[in-house]
Amino acid sequence: MPPKRAQPPHEGVLRSPAMPPPARPTALGPEPFAITGRGLVSACGAGVRALADRLRAPAAPAAARLPASVARGLAHDRGARIPEALVDPEDRLRSALEAALREALGEAGVDPRTRTVGLALGTALGDTDRADRALEPVPPGADPRAWLALVAPHALTLDLARRLGLTGPCTTASVTCASGSYALEQAALDLATGRADAMLVAGADALGRLTQAGFSALGALADALDPAGNPLDGLVLGEAACALVLERGMPSRTRAVLRGRGLAADASHLTTPDASGKGMARAITRALAMADVAPREVGLVATSAVGSPAYAALYQGALGAVFGATTPPVASWESRTAHALAATTTLGAVYASLAFDGAHGGPALASPALTLTVGFGGQNGALVLAPIR
Amino acid sequence: MTPGAPLAITGVGAVSPVGVGRSALEAGLGHEAPPEARPRPPSGVPQPGCVVAFVPEFDAESHADPRTLRKVSALSRLATVAAAECLAGWDAPPARRTATGVFLGTALGSSGDHLAALELLARGGTSAMSALLFAESVFNAAASHVAKVHALRGANWTTVGGEATGLDAVVAAVRQLRQGAVDAALAGGADHYEPRVHASLAAQHIAGADGCGAIGEGAALFLLEPLDRARREGRPVLARLLGIGQARRGRRPVGPEPAVEAMALALADADSDALAVDLVVTGGGATPAGALEDAALGQAAGVANGHARVTPLERWTGAGLAGTAALRLAVAVHALAVGRYPPPSPGTPAPPGRPRRALVLVATATGAACAVLVGTED
Numbered sequence: 021m022p023p024k025r026a027q028p029p030h031e032g033v034l035r036s037p038a039m040p041p042p043a044r045p046t047a048l049g050p051e052p053f054a055i056t057g058r059g060l061v062s063a064c065g066a067g068v069r070a071l072a073d074r075l076r077a078p079a080a081p082a083a084a085r086l087p088a089s090v091a092r093g094l095a096h097d098r099g100a101r102i103p104e105a106l107v108d109p110e111d112r113l114r115s116a117l118e119a120a121l122r123e124a125l126g127e128a129g130v131d132p133r134t135r136t137v138g139l140a141l142g143t144a145l146g147d148t149d150r151a152d153r154a155l156e157p158v159p160p161g162a163d164p165r166a167w168l169a170l171v172a173p174h175a176l177t178l179d180l181a182r183r184l185g186l187t188g189p190c191t192t193a194s195v196t197c198a199s200g201s202y203a204l205e206q207a208a209l210d211l212a213t214g215r216a217d218a219m220l221v222a223g224a225d226a227l228g229r230l231t232q233a234g235f236s237a238l239g240a241l242a243d244a245l246d247p248a249g250n251p252l253d254g255l256v257l258g259e260a261a262c263a264l265v266l267e268r269g270m271p272s273r274t275r276a277v278l279r280g281r282g283l284a285a286d287a288s289h290l291t292t293p294d295a296s297g298k299g300m301a302r303a304i305t306r307a308l309a310m311a312d313v314a315p316r317e318v319g320l321v322a323t324s325a326v327g328s329p330a331y332a333a334l335y336q337g338a339l340g341a342v343f344g345a346t347t348p349p350v351a352s353w354e355s356r357t358a359h360a361l362a363a364t365t366t367l368g369a370v371y372a373s374l375a376f377d378g379a380h381g382g383p384a385l386a387s388p389a390l391t392l393t394v395g396f397g398g399q400n401g402a403l404v405l406a407p408i409r
Numbered sequence: 410m411t412p413g414a415p416l417a418i419t420g421v422g423a424v425s426p427v428g429v430g431r432s433a434l435e436a437g438l439g440h441e442a443p444p445e446a447r448p449r450p451p452s453g454v455p456q457p458g459c460v461v462a463f464v465p466e467f468d469a470e471s472h473a474d475p476r477t478l479r480k481v482s483a484l485s486r487l488a489t490v491a492a493a494e495c496l497a498g499w500d501a502p503p504a505r506r507t508a509t510g511v512f513l514g515t516a517l518g519s520s521g522d523h524l525a526a527l528e529l530l531a532r533g534g535t536s537a538m539s540a541l542l543f544a545e546s547v548f549n550a551a552a553s554h555v556a557k558v559h560a561l562r563g564a565n566w567t568t569v570g571g572e573a574t575g576l577d578a579v580v581a582a583v584r585q586l587r588q589g590a591v592d593a594a595l596a597g598g599a600d601h602y603e604p605r606v607h608a609s610l611a612a613q614h615i616a617g618a619d620g621c622g623a624i625g626e627g628a629a630l631f632l633l634e635p636l637d638r639a640r641r642e643g644r645p646v647l648a649r650l651l652g653i654g655q656a657r658r659g660r661r662p663v664g665p666e667p668a669v670e671a672m673a674l675a676l677a678d679a680d681s682d683a684l685a686v687d688l689v690v691t692g693g694g695a696t697p698a699g700a701l702e703d704a705a706l707g708q709a710a711g712v713a714n715g716h717a718r719v720t721p722l723e724r725w726t727g728a729g730l731a732g733t734a735a736l737r738l739a740v741a742v743h744a745l746a747v748g749r750y751p752p753p754s755p756g757t758p759a760p761p762g763r764p765r766r767a768l769v770l771v772a773t774a775t776g777a778a779c780a781v782l783v784g785t786e787d
Contacts (some may be wrong), residue, residue, distance in 0.1 A: 093536070138657075145546065152527055158662040170515060172606070173548075174570040178775055187659040190777070191577070192569045194518070194548035202566050209584045215655065232544035233530055283590070285511070285565035287556040293543050299562060302507070306590070397546070399565060 057128025057265030059120035063100035081249020100258035100358035113147035116261035128265035128308035138188025142199030146173035148228030200365030201401030225361035227259035251327025258358030262366040276373040280311025286398025297337025311404035319387025376407035420632030422495030438528035448623035462625040462727030508592035510563030514574030518548035575734030598735030599628035625727020628734035652679025652782040667778035668705030688764035693723030741767035
């Protein structure tokens with residue numbers, strides 16, 4: 021239960037009797053948080069169930085040929101976009117996010133009208149699907165704030181908060197594909213300090229021309245795919261909006277328990293990771309320590325950026341350093357969604373929650389799961405999630 | 410670091426419209442800005458009455474290692490120069506650097522590079538796309554650069570938002586330090602003005618027609634570390650970081666309540682009597698956000714009610730972007746350290762002597778607010 025609000029010594033600061041005295045921030049410690057709601061819109065379709073169905077079905081290529089508006093002239097023309105029927109074509113990212121956030125709130129049974137709910141959004145590049153509109157002058161009569169959202173994604177966060185009637189803290193983290201890890205960390209801090217009763221955590225990116233061209237220019241995209249469509253020598257990008265509801269305590273609707281979090285940077289290169297995996301090893305170690313989980317207790321490691329040789333080396337180094345010769349089974353959801361940029365962290369949490377229910381195409385996982393997120397620029401994020409006991 | 414241990418600010422780096430470095434802040438504030446440093450209308454922006462407080466042209470290579478400035482974005486250049494000053498003389502061993510995080514707030518990021526990348530695609534097609542330009546265009550490029558230059562391998566956190574993010578990043582750093590997630594933190598805000606987003610900034614009531622104030626660009630970064638360790642190692646304690654507070658109200662119209670709440674939270678966090686605050690650093694009443702700050706001070710009993718100096722910075726640094734919020738904290742730290750700060754608002758007291766407790770307040774027209782309380786070491 022959240023601690024009772026104490027009377028602050030400074031009470032005289034507030035003149036207005038209508039304003040409640042602020043609670044003294046609680047101590048920050050390794051508190052577990054409940055994931056009570058999940059929402060997802062991805063290449064698999066709408067809803068977490070769509071991902072679960074795809075995970076249980078025989079493997080099929082997640083990526084398809086991208087529309088000409090995205091891939092015209094590009095050597096890499098495959099990606100996993102959200103089906104067009106599921107999004108507003110003029111507002112793909114916002115519409116996908118809104119759907120995912122509403123699904124998560126619905127599953128959690130959390131009503132922003134009666135509880136203080138905030139939103140922590142992580143996005144690497146924002147809405148690059150519409151990004152070229154940022155080059156155009158704002159048409160007369162149009163809302164210029166919509167243009168600001170194209171280059172400053174916090175405007176998108178505030179727009180979503182307004183649409184959902186959120187009254188809690190609203191923040192936006194942009195740390196490439198690890199953005200969701202920082203959004204989740206912010207949400208945990210906001211809950212721990214009593215700023216919100218529940219926090220929505222979301223990660224999302226649109227797969228637009230700038231994103232595809234940029235990653236292609238970086239040499240990060242796959243040239244070769246296996247017969248199942250999985251990348252062999254680089255990434256295949258996807259598009260998704262994935263949301264969680266995080267709460268304190270263990271409400272009855274808890275789907276999974278977030279027990280540990282770890283963040284670390286390689287600080288070695290602007291784009292390529294430190295292939296030794298030392299940074300990721302630090303993130304994993306911190307997450308396990310926070311969760312009070314020993315390496316031998318981990319039952320599953322879920323990874324992202326599948327297909328990239330650089331990240332494969334990073335994971336090998338990190339997992340070897342942490343687990344030694346007995347690394348747990350390693351799996352990923354990306355064969356179904358491709359690499360969905362900032363949605364990765366929350367997708368990993370959803371994947372783990374499905375694993376706890378046996379809804380990921382394998383037997384139910386009774387042990388903690390470790391989900392790993394990487395972002396270019398040497399970003400490393402690790403989460404330890406556990407099933408509800 | 411022991412979770413919850415008292416924190417100190419032991420380094421400050423600043424790049425502002427009044428110049429580069431803390432010494433420029435000291436020399437520039439308290440005087441009328443020279444003509445070349447005054448806010449001026451940005452070229453190419455059709456809105457009358459809008460002015461921007463630009464960082465003057467400067468030779469970045471005389472302030473930071475030239476190798477760290479090659480081919481970086483304008484934002485990364487500001488952050489790199491500020492970080493170089495902030496961390497000058499910080500002789501931390503590798504293990505401590507590995508456990509040091511970078512926390513950067515920015516409103517616009519490298520939007521100029523982002524738009525340049527879009528233009529390349531539009532004009533030249535995909536073959537013209539530059540890997541370097543794309544990499545520099547992401548919001549966290551500046552934080553990544555700073556981390557790489559100084560081998561800072563803790564969390565590398567970029568928060569994007571309005572002006573308050575310049576202090577929100579400091580708050581995130583404090584919280585990470587308190588829970589022992591990092592051993593030290595380089596935190597602050599940075600923004601480089603981009604004329605192509607001016608109309609959108611105006612729509613957010615950050616800038617607008619006559620009287621709505623100057624958008625300001627710049628950067629300020631702070632080194633935060635445990636107070637006890639700083640003393641033990643003989644590091645300069647420029648200020649103690651006493652308390653933090655954040656608030657947001659989603660209701661419209663936006664009133665001063667978030668700012669009042671943020672101040673109260675910061676005081677509660679510091680276990681501090683409001684009457685102990687003898688300097689308040691705000692933006693200034695010329696902007697809608699500045700008006701909210703003034704109204705909040707009017708509502709908050711104890712703080713600034715005839716006792717504290719209130720010094721608005723907008724005339725010198727502009728306002729509206731994350732860098733200007735962080736510059737407010739730099740001014741507060743400087744005031745505690747050397748006793749100098751810009752002239753207080755008319756009608757507020759100007760008692761002699763060095764302030765001992767300074768409250769930095771940022772409110773936004775979108776309903777967020779952040780407050781940081783700092784104090785002298787003794």
